[in-house]
Amino acid sequence: MKKLMTAAALAFGLAGAAQAADPAVGTWQTQVDDGAYAHVKMAPCGGAICGTIARTFNDSGEYKSPNLGKTLVIDMVPEGGGNYAGKVWRPSNGKIYIGKMNVSGNALKLSGCVAGGLICSKQTWKRIN
Template sequence: MKKILASIALTVGMSTAAFAADPIEGTWKTQPDDGSYAHIAMKPCGAALCGTIARTFNDGGEYSSPNLGKTLVMDMVPQGGGAYEGKVWRPSNDKIYIGKMDLNGNSLRLRGCVAGGLICSKQTWTRVK
């Protein structure tokens, strides 16, 4: 009987861990770019994580950008230790780059790179509470 209970407890524990939210899930505020910034909703997309533009802001406050609802962070896969790899879209030039992210508490460092990662543009995002 003890073996059965231990087996059930182990199975339940493993199931809970499998369904635990990734620490990157949630809403993140981008750095301002050309005077505007956005809130990005990070959530699962298949086996990876993706981020869509949920809200946009400029000097006048919140506004309705044509980019609302578009995916900015694509197919980010955890690499361990708070690192992620996938792709990022830059709305200002409509290009997709090799993307890397590093999570450190409520700070998310994001890089979009070309030339095999030799040339990168960086931003640090903060978690929206």
């Protein structure tokens, strides 16, 4: 029984380490959108990556946005080569977009589209940690 529990713990540990090695995991700073920007914490969520608003800033500095703790990047599934596909929520208009993401080093390029790709928005985020 002890060997079985040790093997299970090791298997869970290796799975967690593999997810932690994902290049999107970490904290990223968004570009300014409607006068504010955020720090988004990207973490594994099932077999995907999700991003939650951890801190918010405006011209006056850090402030307590009602969006703190909300999921901005939704179920981004890795497609290989630093590319992901999922959804993105834009707090300024409350819309959820079909999203694509690419991570290269300390840059994360995020795009979201609605209306079958006719209306799109893009941002480049920088890694905080």
